[in-house]
Amino acid sequence: MALVNVHFLNLQKNYLFTDVAKKVNVFKVLHPKADVISLGIGDVTQPLCPAVVEAMHKAVDEMATKEGFHGYGPEQGYEFLREAILKNDFLPRGIHLDVDEIFINDGAKSDTGNFQEILHWDNFIGVTDPVYPVYIDSNVMIGRCGTFAGDKYSYVAYLPCTAENGFMPEIPENRPMQVIYLCYPNNPTGAVITKQELQKWVNYALKNDALILYDAAYQAYIRHPEIPRSIYEIRGARKCAVEFRSYSKTAGFTGVRCGYTVVPKSLTVSTFAGERISVNELWNRRQSTKFNGASYISQRAAEAIYTPEGQHQTQETIDYYLEGARMMLDSLRRLGYKVYGGENAPYIWMKTPGGSGSWQFFEELLYGAQVVCTPGMGFGPSGEGYVRFTSFSPHEKIEEAMRRMEAWQNH
Ligand SMILES: *Cc1c(COP(=O)(O)O)cnc(C)c1O
Numbered sequence: 001m002a003l004v005n006v007h008f009l010n011l012q013k014n015y016l017f018t019d020v021a022k023k024v025n026v027f028k029v030l031h032p033k034a035d036v037i038s039l040g041i042g043d044v045t046q047p048l049c050p051a052v053v054e055a056m057h058k059a060v061d062e063m064a065t066k067e068g069f070h071g072y073g074p075e076q077g078y079e080f081l082r083e084a085i086l087k088n089d090f091l092p093r094g095i096h097l098d099v100d101e102i103f104i105n106d107g108a109k110s111d112t113g114n115f116q117e118i119l120h121w122d123n124f125i126g127v128t129d130p131v132y133p134v135y136i137d138s139n140v141m142i143g144r145c146g147t148f149a150g151d152k153y154s155y156v157a158y159l160p161c162t163a164e165n166g167f168m169p170e171i172p173e174n175r176p177m178q179v180i181y182l183c184y185p186n187n188p189t190g191a192v193i194t195k196q197e198l199q200k201w202v203n204y205a206l207k208n209d210a211l212i213l214y215d216a217a218y219q220a221y222i223r224h225p226e227i228p229r230s231i232y233e234i235r236g237a238r239k240c241a242v243e244f245r246s247y248s249k250t251a252g253f254t255g256v257r258c259g260y261t262v263v264p265k266s267l268t269v270s271t272f273a274g275e276r277i278s279v280n281e282l283w284n285r286r287q288s289t290k291f292n293g294a295s296y297i298s299q300r301a302a303e304a305i306y307t308p309e310g311q312h313q314t315q316e317t318i319d320y321y322l323e324g325a326r327m328m329l330d331s332l333r334r335l336g337y338k339v340y341g342g343e344n345a346p347y348i349w350m351k352t353p354g355g356s357g358s359w360q361f362f363e364e365l366l367y368g369a370q371v372v373c374t375p376g377m378g379f380g381p382s383g384e385g386y387v388r389f390t391s392f393s394p395h396e397k398i399e400e401a402m403r404r405m406e407a408w409q410n411h
Pocket residue numbers: 106107108109110112132183187215217245246247248249253254258259
């Protein structure tokens with residue numbers, strides 16, 4: 001009898017986007033002529049930039065020749081990309097990393113989900129709430145989160161991020177967390193963290209011998225010069241933090257698949273006996289066994305992002321998304337809504353008016369203005385009473401959506 005990993009049965013069915021799609025479909029059946037605008041998707045829409053496309057074509061052509069063919073590459077990624085990362089993403093900010101501290105992957109989702117498996121099963125984890133669902137679910141799969149009761153797992157510290165605390169979670173004093181997930185700029189709230197705030201987390205981790213798993217998937221959207229793009233801009237972070245980066249939102253790689261994880265060599269975790277173990281070595285061992293590297297073509301594509309043309313072109317696309325976010329912020333504010341984020345992130349987090357529930361507002365907006373948002377509840381209990389808008393849609397669609405919301409409100 002093959003027995004199931006019962007922890008998987010402890011997962012909550014994450015129906016958020018399926019439920020959204022179902023409700024939109026019902027609406028479309030009832031109103032076949034309606035033109036629904038989605039501001040709910042968490043995927044980019046603009047094509048790959050020319051520099052990237054050219055590099056990919058070139059890589060494919062190489063693969064078509066005997067001399068240029070590439071089979072298995074290093075599990076940790078090709079040096080050309082890891083060097084480009086050091087030189088472009090970290091050195092200009094005064095961060096000196098070693099090539100061996102960079103692990104190329106097929107996107108940040110894999111590593112944010114997998115990283116927990118090198119840690120003991122009963123570490124107590126902390127997550128900001130609302131949150132990217134991967135952090136909790138991947139921990140549930142290994143049996144780390146206790147049981148689900150009401151709207152939460154029993155053995156997880158949920159750190160509420162709401163308008164009341166400016167979306168900056170308090171550090172809980174009652175029970176020490178051993179592993180902390182932080183994501184800035186944040187999905188879904190669009191909040192960013194200052195150096196001072198992030199220093200508090202690093203200090204906490206150093207004092208409590210905790211590990212911070214820092215998701216910087218949206219760092220390319222930061223426009224404010226004082227906002228840290230990397231946790232390694234913070235004193236002491238190399239001793240307590242891993243950082244995840246992705247080219248998905250940076251350069252439209254959601255369908256190409258490439259990202260990387262930084263695991264400093266000075267980072268260690270403990271055995272019960274107090275022996276210190278190198279996280280870099282553990283992760284390297286894990287990747288060498290379970291991962292065979294990102295494709296050569298994806299890595300050449302990623303390398304091209306760092307060329308002057310690549311930098312310029314990707315920044316243009318990000319500016320386009322940020323301009324869309326600004327248009328939404330302006331319109332929604334003018335309509336009297338309370339909106340957050342959207343300045344250094346592609347997400348706008350909006351308080352639902354009149355205290356309506358996030359699903360209720362979602363339906364009202366769909367039926368009233370044929371505009372789709374994402375109910376905040378789907379990202380965690382503190383998301384109730386909020387909805388998320390994304391700025392990945394074309395500007396014409398955003399403008400039209402805003403006009404409709406205005407007409408709906410004046411109705
Ligand atoms: C989109 C996203 C990622 C990146 O996922 P990829 O696997 O690199 O496409 C990681 N973290 C968060 C919070 C995200 O929203």
